[in-house]
Amino acid sequence: MSSITLDAIAKSFGKVKAVHELNLEIKKGEFFTFLGPSGCGKTTTLRMIAGFYYPTKGSIKFGEKDVTRVVPEKRNTGMVFQNYALFPHMTVFENVAFGLKVRKQSSSEIKRRVEDALKKVRLDQYMMRQVSQLSGGQQQRVALARALVIEPDILLLDEPLSNLDARLRDEMRTEILRLQRDYGITTIYVTHDQVEALSMSDRIAVFNAGVCQQIGTPKEIYNNPANDFVASFIGETNLIPVTPAAADAGTIRLNWNEDSGKSLVLHNYHQGKWSELSSQPLSVSIRPEALEVLEQPAGENTFEGKVEMAQFTGAALQLFIRIGSRLVQAMVLNNLTLRELEEGDIVYVRFPEQHMRLLPRVMGEEEHEE
Numbered sequence: 625m626s627s628i629t630l631d632a633i634a635k636s637f638g639k640v641k642a643v644h645e646l647n648l649e650i651k652k653g654e655f656f657t658f659l660g661p662s663g664c665g666k667t668t669t670l671r672m673i674a675g676f677y678y679p680t681k682g683s684i685k686f687g688e689k690d691v692t693r694v695v696p697e698k699r700n701t702g703m704v705f706q707n708y709a710l711f712p713h714m715t716v717f718e719n720v721a722f723g724l725k726v727r728k729q730s731s732s733e734i735k736r737r738v739e740d741a742l743k744k745v746r747l748d749q750y751m752m753r754q755v756s757q758l759s760g761g762q763q764q765r766v767a768l769a770r771a772l773v774i775e776p777d778i779l780l781l782d783e784p785l786s787n788l789d790a791r792l793r794d795e796m797r798t799e800i801l802r803l804q805r806d807y808g809i810t811t812i813y814v815t816h817d818q819v820e821a822l823s824m825s826d827r828i829a830v831f832n833a834g835v836c837q838q839i840g841t842p843k844e845i846y847n848n849p850a851n852d853f854v855a856s857f858i859g860e861t862n863l864i865p866v867t868p869a870a871a872d873a874g875t876i877r878l879n880w881n882e883d884s885g886k887s888l889v890l891h892n893y894h895q896g897k898w899s900e901l902s903s904q905p906l907s908v909s910i911r912p913e914a915l916e917v918l919e920q921p922a923g924e925n926t927f928e929g930k931v932e933m934a935q936f937t938g939a940a941l942q943l944f945i946r947i948g949s950r951l952v953q954a955m956v957l958n959n960l961t962l963r964e965l966e967e968g969d970i971v972y973v974r975f976p977e978q979h980m981r982l983l984p985r986v987m988g989e990e991e992h993e994e
């Protein structure tokens with residue numbers, strides 16, 4: 625297993641800048657995820673690490689070794705592709721043995737290692753089956769065994785679960801994590817699914833339009849997103865575009881851009897942070913579960929609203945509440961004391977200060993609406 629260092633790598637295809645300058649250090653044994661919408665550059669970055677593409681500039685190191693221009697076969701990485709890329713008319717055994725045969729291992733060594741890998745993915749009973757006769761989940765396991773059998777230093781997984789149904793995806797998530805911990809192998813996982821990213825990763829890099837927006841643990845990214853894109857891509861959030869009206873002695877008043885009568889107030893705001901932020905377009909982000917829905921007005925940062933939609937989901941009541949021209953989403957836990965709320969009810973929505981995040985706005989205001 626090895627650490628990975630990406631030093632200012634970038635990749636262009638003609639005029640398309642697929643990946644802008646990227647700096648990243650992935651630790652030994654870490655489960656690291658590249659997360660982002662389609663076309664944001666995650667697969668291109670993974671392919672540069674695997675050696676299928678060479679970067680236009682910058683360098684890649686595995687441990688202390690510079691591998692920037694090393695061919696894929698010499699990098700000792702195991703890769704699982706979205707479509708598995710198995711040989712359909714070969715048996716499970718032959719598929720998994722393939723990489724070892726290419727490496728000219730003895731047949732007794734191949735037998736031992738393939739059997740061992742198939743046991744680890746719980747497919748030892750299926751060794752002589754043709755791959756085309758296996759289910760999607762079983763094929764996924766063959767692809768994993770094939771990647772792991774060569775004892776790679778690094779495991780690269782490109783959207784490995786996207787062809788599976790929801791139940792199998794859950795099962796394979798646990799399976800992949802178990803294998804990763806068993807082998808202790810440095811792993812990069814590419815996905816556009818935020819639930820997968822949050823639940824599996826030690827750390828996540830969030831990409832948008834070829835630019836890495838933030839690197840952090842799942843908790844850091846969810847609780848302290850770097851900007852409005854990250855806040856809205858990871859989980860649900862309410863984004864209110866705002867303009868500072870006054871900032872004295874740490875107290876900041878922020879006017880809602882689309883509603884001149886409304887403002888949010890933050891007390892004791894960190895001066896250094898404010899001077900970094902104050903010259904940029906800003907939005908306040910607040911998660912649906914952080915909003916308080918009250919029956920009475922409650923002073924500062926509380927607004928009257930009208931319930932437009934109330935959906936009972938069992939564990940919680942999901943509410944869409946119109947405040948002026950904006951629709952906000954609130955999630956109220958079903959703790960049995962919840963008053964029945966219906967469409968048309970007037971409520972008061974409080975934005976608790978400790979849950980508001982003042983963020984640089986990198987998206988257009990119109991993208992903020994539900």
Ligand SMILES: Nc1ncnc2c1ncn2[C@@H]1O[C@H](COP(=O)(O)OP(=O)(O)OP(=O)(O)O)[C@@H](O)[C@H]1O
Pocket residue numbers: 637640641642660661662663664665666667668669816
């Ligand atoms: N071989 C290529 N030739 C030309 N352009 C490419 C090539 N590969 C990727 N691109 C472009 O580079 C950008 C990033 O693509 P990339 O496949 O890395 O995105 P992605 O985040 O992995 O998306 P997806 O989840 O859809 O695979 C896109 O604009 C894509 O069209």
